[in-house]
Amino acid sequence: MPALDSALFEFALRLGDTTLVLGQRVSAWTGHAPIVEEDLALTNVALDLVGQARLWLTLAGQIENAGRDEDALAYFRDAHEFRNVLLVERPNGNFADTMARQFLFDTWHFYTLQRLATSRDERVSAIAQKSVREVAYHVRRSGDWVVRLGDGTDVSRARMQAALDELWPYTGELFTSDDVDRELVAHGIGCDFEALREPWSLHVEGILREATLERPQDGWMHAGGKTGRHTEQLGYLLAEMQSVRRSVPGERW
């Protein structure tokens, strides 16, 4: 594979795996949300993310050109072959944990897609343009919940603050760039993740102020998801997600 193709394959896998893993996480709320309206709303978000994952993984398969389609990539790779950022594999926890994770991710996701929408690669820009409309709504919804819970009761405020403190060390990875990212940026295809830190911080800090929550301190940050080094949580998630497909390979509904 030419160097540019192999970088683009890696890049598509990262976005595909990130949206797939978060889609799988959020879908676990189906039937468990606090009220039926929220249940449907969360399921909608999960479906949006899985839909986006299909587009990215299909693109990855086409670039690789080795006969792997979206299903082969989703169901027949093990944890060390997954390229999602660590933040999205964090467990659902309570509702505040889920919404904090969603808010921190959605904000990054929105700015990423906004930039990729003008990518010089038409396949990338097409996926980004479709996805960014969905994610614009995700950002608003998760931000609303952060404000509601933060500026809510003592219990909801304490839970949301604890969730943010817990997840904050996983946000650093969102703004790291490696050779893959730099190669694609040089060709006008990718996204300069380091440059997203400022708009992301502005939006996140604005919402936290409105929610009367404290912005956690930047300290040591986890990283490694983008290159396949994951937390133990991913293994359990994949085992559940892949078990049916692996027990009957090639089966059709």
Add this chain to the structure above:
Amino acid sequence: MSDADRASWPLWEVFVRSGHGLSHKHVGSLHATDATMALQNARDVYTRRNEGVSVWVVKSSDVVASDPGDRDLLFAPAQEKTFRHPTYYTVPEGVKHL
């Protein structure tokens, strides 16, 4: 739902307009803590299949309804007045949504 839940999660009526030039139609109800959440929930519950271009939500408690017991009193007399129905003239071709 407990009484406390009912108080903090009041019922809202949802109206969706399915296209430009059409009017909002009642599609159902939902629970939400305030107007903002009611609008978002309405979007998520009632417009998943591309049903609408505009949504209204109204607190159910703000809807003033006629008494079902008054049905005959209010509506029965109109049943006999067929001359009020537009059946005695032809609708010009090309007129939509009449």
